[in-house]
Amino acid sequence: MVAQENVYNIILAGVGGQGILFAARVLGTAALKKGFDVKVSEVHGMAQRGGSVVSYVRFGRQVFAPVVEKGCCDLLVAFEELEGLRWVDHLRAGGRVILNRQRIDPMPVISGKAEYPEEIPEIIRLQAGSGELVDLNALAIAEECGSLRTVNTVLLGLAARFLPVEEEVWLEALAEVAPARMLEMNRQAFLRGYRYPAPASQW
Amino acid sequence: MKELMLGNEAIARGAYEAGVTVATAYPGTPSTEITETISRYEEIYCEWAPNEKVALEVAAGAAVGGARAICAMKHVGLNVAADPLFTLSYTGINGGLVIVVADDPGMHSSQNEQDSRYYALAAKLPMLEPADAQECRDYILAAFALSEEFDTPVLVRLSTRVAHTRGVVETGERQAVPLRDYLKDIGKYVMMPAMARKRHEVVEERMARLVEAVNTGAYLPAGVRLNRVEAGDGKTAVISSGIAYQYAREVFGEVSYLKLGMVHPLPEKLLAGFTRDREKVYVIEEGGAFFETQIKALGIKVTGKEVLPATGELLPGLLREKIFGHSAGDNVEETKAGTGEAEVAIPPRPPVLCPGCPHRGVFYVLKKLGLTVMGDIGCYTLGALPPTGALDTCVCMGASIGMLHGMEKARGPEFAKKAVAVIGDSTFIHSGITGLVDLVYNKGHGTVIILDNNTTGMTGHQHHPGTGFDLRGEPTNRLDLVQVAKAVGVRRVQVIDPFALAELEKAVKEEVAAEEPSVIIARRPCVLLDRGKTRDLVRVDEEKCTFCRRCLAVGCPAVVVKRAPGEKKGRIVIDETLCTGCMLCVQLCPFGAIERVER
Numbered sequence: 001m002v003a004q005e006n007v008y009n010i011i012l013a014g015v016g017g018q019g020i021l022f023a024a025r026v027l028g029t030a031a032l033k034k035g036f037d038v039k040v041s042e043v044h045g046m047a048q049r050g051g052s053v054v055s056y057v058r059f060g061r062q063v064f065a066p067v068v069e070k071g072c073c074d075l076l077v078a079f080e081e082l083e084g085l086r087w088v089d090h091l092r093a094g095g096r097v098i099l100n101r102q103r104i105d106p107m108p109v110i111s112g113k114a115e116y117p118e119e120i121p122e123i124i125r126l127q128a129g130s131g132e133l134v135d136l137n138a139l140a141i142a143e144e145c146g147s148l149r150t151v152n153t154v155l156l157g158l159a160a161r162f163l164p165v166e167e168e169v170w171l172e173a174l175a176e177v178a179p180a181r182m183l184e185m186n187r188q189a190f191l192r193g194y195r196y197p198a199p200a201s202q203w
Numbered sequence: 204m205k206e207l208m209l210g211n212e213a214i215a216r217g218a219y220e221a222g223v224t225v226a227t228a229y230p231g232t233p234s235t236e237i238t239e240t241i242s243r244y245e246e247i248y249c250e251w252a253p254n255e256k257v258a259l260e261v262a263a264g265a266a267v268g269g270a271r272a273i274c275a276m277k278h279v280g281l282n283v284a285a286d287p288l289f290t291l292s293y294t295g296i297n298g299g300l301v302i303v304v305a306d307d308p309g310m311h312s313s314q315n316e317q318d319s320r321y322y323a324l325a326a327k328l329p330m331l332e333p334a335d336a337q338e339c340r341d342y343i344l345a346a347f348a349l350s351e352e353f354d355t356p357v358l359v360r361l362s363t364r365v366a367h368t369r370g371v372v373e374t375g376e377r378q379a380v381p382l383r384d385y386l387k388d389i390g391k392y393v394m395m396p397a398m399a400r401k402r403h404e405v406v407e408e409r410m411a412r413l414v415e416a417v418n419t420g421a422y423l424p425a426g427v428r429l430n431r432v433e434a435g436d437g438k439t440a441v442i443s444s445g446i447a448y449q450y451a452r453e454v455f456g457e458v459s460y461l462k463l464g465m466v467h468p469l470p471e472k473l474l475a476g477f478t479r480d481r482e483k484v485y486v487i488e489e490g491g492a493f494f495e496t497q498i499k500a501l502g503i504k505v506t507g508k509e510v511l512p513a514t515g516e517l518l519p520g521l522l523r524e525k526i527f528g529h530s531a532g533d534n535v536e537e538t539k540a541g542t543g544e545a546e547v548a549i550p551p552r553p554p555v556l557c558p559g560c561p562h563r564g565v566f567y568v569l570k571k572l573g574l575t576v577m578g579d580i581g582c583y584t585l586g587a588l589p590p591t592g593a594l595d596t597c598v599c600m601g602a603s604i605g606m607l608h609g610m611e612k613a614r615g616p617e618f619a620k621k622a623v624a625v626i627g628d629s630t631f632i633h634s635g636i637t638g639l640v641d642l643v644y645n646k647g648h649g650t651v652i653i654l655d656n657n658t659t660g661m662t663g664h665q666h667h668p669g670t671g672f673d674l675r676g677e678p679t680n681r682l683d684l685v686q687v688a689k690a691v692g693v694r695r696v697q698v699i700d701p702f703a704l705a706e707l708e709k710a711v712k713e714e715v716a717a718e719e720p721s722v723i724i725a726r727r728p729c730v731l732l733d734r735g736k737t738r739d740l741v742r743v744d745e746e747k748c749t750f751c752r753r754c755l756a757v758g759c760p761a762v763v764v765k766r767a768p769g770e771k772k773g774r775i776v777i778d779e780t781l782c783t784g785c786m787l788c789v790q791l792c793p794f795g796a797i798e799r800v801e802r
Contacts, residue, residue: 015552016554024369025207025369028207028369029207032205032207032371037371038207038369038370038371039335039368039369039370040207040368040369040370041364041367041368041369042209042367042368042369043311043367044232044233044235044236044311044312044367044663049554049555049556049557049582049585049661050552050554050555050557050760051552051553051554051555052552064449064450064452064453065446065449065450065452065453065519066364066368066370066446066449067364067518067519069453069518069519069520069523069530069531069532070520070530070531070532071530071531071532072531072532082549082550082552083552085547085549086549090532092532105763106550106551106552106553107552107553107555107589107758107760108550108551108553109550110760110762110763110764111589111590111755111758111764112752112755112764112766112773113589114548114550115548115550116550117547117548117549117550123547
């Protein structure tokens, strides 16, 4: 943003129940461990009843606003295709999109009142302009890790490799936020995302 | 130690460090986590009260009794608690009393976006407003110090973006705050006219002293400053507070700021000094022109609401647009120039009742019968949305019953045979009981349906007097809704399982027809509390299904229309990952095409 260079702007977008708040907390915790100022905005209440959920994570030397402005997002992590499409206009030039190839129909589509857009990855690729799109089937990877519910951690792992935080710091943050009995499964899921074969360029 | 905390968690941490021993609340987004977090500190007694008025009265009793007490609520909760609030301003306190009120600009989960700062002005109470999680913790310590120094309750205002943002918080140790002696003092605590007149003088004198103290920063805990000047380029100056200050910092960059930590009363001398010899002074505030009106009254020329909106959230992008006429991003034009957002219709994703929600069947029946439905506050307000679209009104906690009665008085008793009120169990206990008393007392004929899901659902499953458990999950006395209705004088009370559609429909028809008040308790626990229970699910027999779509009338996310590309007629499919086996759709299918399957 204009007033604040060197602040990383991340948007996590998806559907209530996909574990976005957990992923956001791990991101925030890892950034704090690296000594950054951090703000993580959450959504509670009405928005969680099957509606769109978005969380913003911002970290850097000093962070003021907890929200990411349009055209300023460095990294959009879309947990679901339609939600990726909804937020792609927030991407900055050269920003990156991680797109989970999962489709969750919203009520207007379920009831046949609206169409779910086809070819979302293509639209996102075009709208992202000079940005980069990495898409993956995180749900399938999560299933291989032992639970569909680790889909958030797979996506977190992939997001992590594009951020200025080392692997061991990520794993420490994960251990702090994940419940102990779920930790091993989450570590697996995180590392599967972290090592996902994708463009390795870093900011 | 530095931790990442929600604003609400930092409020709780501040209360813990301030030596608070009593905490009370009624849940309400975005304030709920304050008291939930406090409940993890064993040193603090905490409770869910039935409503905010009672919560504040309990906290006030604790404070008069010599303890430090805190009471948290959402903005509209303060309307409910306004009665004790205004007079507690007169009595003052003994042990410190802090009232946290969380506003919801943009209405993420509320029915209005009122600006609570006006309560501070009207009740003549000091109000602090933190701008991040660290300040949430710090300002609670400051609030208790001010409360005891100036013998006044202190309001602390949050907004959703402060309450629900995690930030870095440096914490400290818990202070040992001894219980103060309680001394009977009728001149201070018994607000009969003769005493209250004297106390009103005290209030005015206190506010004058507070302005002085805040100008100088006296009485505040070490390291805490409420009103802060940040020198910048000197020409442009910004006066702001809370989350709006963060947005202003983002948008204006290195100009001069006066960040107000105390939003009432305003530091008049500081304001005069800060604004002197500036080229331009902006007042950046979310909500009403609260600062602006007062600052203009001091004769200071400022720019505020003539360029800023009076409605909705004041997000940084909007602020930038309004002040500088452009957006921040370098990609905005580019994305607009892409294949175009305009060409792709992005369907909305509105919140919906969960699959297996016990409210769904009730709304289906009410819509089928074509009744006028006076609604209330909770998850079930979602019954207003398509496809059920069953609600006619939603105003405030408990309003459904009084409004049903008023409709009958306006339109006649025959109207009562075509109308009902629906209200959740927690909401009924909060402020529906008195409405029912009125309906019975004043010879109404209305039918009240209590949607009893045995929890406070929308705010995240808090206990209430009807669940039989307290805030910490310990068993306690349980309020019996049937006995309450009977005690109020309702003779016709039925308890129905809302998944049994035929019985439910029969009960509603009987009760609306009855020439006297009636209560139907639609009783089944919230499906989210039932998670983990394995139930049967359902499948569609494609041979029998005629695609009549009657099953879609309940608006269940698990009942899905599938269409191959280009296909006109679709198919009904049950999403087995979502289906909870409530069997509502089975009951709706006239062809027996939806069948129970063992899981």
